[in-house]
Amino acid sequence: MSALLRLDGLTVALPPGADRPHALEGVTLELHPHEVLCVVGESGSGKSMAASAIMRLLPPGVGIEAGRVVFDGQDLTEADDATMRAIRGAGIAMIFQEPMTALNPLRSIGDQIGEMFRIHTALPGSEIEARVLTLLEEVRIPDPRLAARAYPHQLSGGQRQRAMIAMALALDPKVLIADEPTTALDVTTQAQILALIRDLQHRRGTAVLFITHDFGVVAEIADRVAVMQHGRVVEQGPAVQVLEAPQHPYSQALLAAVPPLGAPPPRPIAEEPILVMEGLRKTYRTGGFLGRGARVTQALRGVSLVLPKGATLGIVGESGSGKSTLARCIVRLIQPDGGAVHLAGIDLLGLKRRAMRQATKRIQMVFQDPFGSLNPRRRVGELVAQGPMVHGMPRRVAMARARELFALVGLDPAATDRFPHEFSGGQRQRIGLARALALEPDVLVADEPVSALDVSVQAQVLRLLAELRARLGLSIVFITHDLRVAAQVCDLVAVMKDGEVVEQGPIGRVFTAPAHPYTQALIASVPGAPAARPGALL
Incomplete structure (x- = not known):
């Protein structure tokens, strides 16, 4: 059968100053x-x-510098704009x-x-x-x-x-x-x-x-x-x-x-809790006029969870399940309507502004989009040093600390003088981690930190998180919609649906013997899982 679309030795040149001379070099493909x-x-x-x-x-x-793109017998590299x-x-x-x-x-x-x-x-x-x-x-x-x-x-x-x-x-x-x-x-x-x-x-x-x-x-x-x-x-x-x-x-x-869906052997987990969430509630009202006809969304419906010291608690579920709202309520980027968050016995939701600023040293957040969360006009070293300087650390000491943190997350300390756009996505995520670690927190809240990364870069960041957890004694709330990632990095998992936790427990038990139909449906939907194509990847 002849090809419907064919690329013959396609070479595409990049402009001067790019990281390589060609975006494509001699690419030959056929689509039937x-x-x-x-x-x-x-x-x-x-x-x-x-x-x-x-x-x-x-x-x-x-x-296009060389080669052809042939569609249905016609060379598109020579076609005019109207064609x-x-x-x-x-x-x-x-x-x-x-x-x-x-x-x-x-x-x-x-x-x-x-x-x-x-x-x-x-x-x-x-x-x-x-x-x-x-x-x-x-x-x-x-x-x-x-x-x-x-x-x-x-x-x-x-x-x-x-x-x-x-x-x-x-x-x-x-x-x-x-x-x-x-x-x-x-x-x-x-x-x-x-x-x-x-x-x-x-x-x-x-x-x-x-x-x-x-x-x-x-x-x-x-x-x-x-x-x-x-x-x-x-x-x-x-x-x-x-x-x-x-x-x-x-x-x-x-x-x-590619991370497998099966969880690694369980690690011993401390019984002492570092973070306790009790009955968290959050309702959004959007649209309407003078409060009439507004759309009401119950993002959190009485969520209660416990993060043991030194453990990683995964929060999984679909978009709209309440995962990110929960993360933002924990660090008080959003004020919940009710419930409590206790960090090492301190009621975070009851703290005044100054006391909360001190408490933020102990709980930091890593965001999904590292580029969107980094100021493009400031050098990355300054962004990492900013938190310690706000808390009174001299600039010289804070910048030295930033260089140490760059080395800790696997970046060249000399790169602190560069701007965010000069780094790859994986490198920017490492900068986000360095910034979160600058205040030496007890708890890291990571909201989809690897969802936009390639599998190899994703694997590097996950290994880094595991190393940092072991080296620094970090406790981590890890939010993701990727069950393969959750299986590799988490000790415990909570499954959220429509603002509620429908199942929680050790990751190995929940993923190998899920009790709730929603958890079963999530696991069955993982692309490449055995139910879809036996023997593939898992």
């Missing part, structure tokens, strides 16, 4: 009809750049990683999907509206009429991703490019989106180029796999062959970095 080809690799491997080159949507200063506009959407469609940034926040979902028909067809408005509703039904969005009238912020992350898929499928393209479409989603929503793409691909005969760094996703959906490193394809072949018997050392290293 009715096939799912997964392209995997870490950030900077060239996966997304390959997708941009196919669509001829390369950033300014980046251009490419006709092909985009109708011949090749794309699903982006973050639908919130890809969707226009000022236009309704139905209007944005309908635009595909208004641009590419002469259909009347009534027919366009009918087709939009049919597409929303096909991607299984509840109440398509309501969803069509909604704006992006009014839909959940999974629903926004489904709307993006509906938009991509509007003109029945021959090729669908999915660029990390499930990275930011919960395991259950992720499983639904993967099943949806597979189902649509089977029914429509679409060829899918699926870009991801998650080998669990690869095990779930791929027919063939191509592994990329530094802009080159280092290995490709049938999915079973690459997953079960990888030949290239880089492929082997990536697979070795």
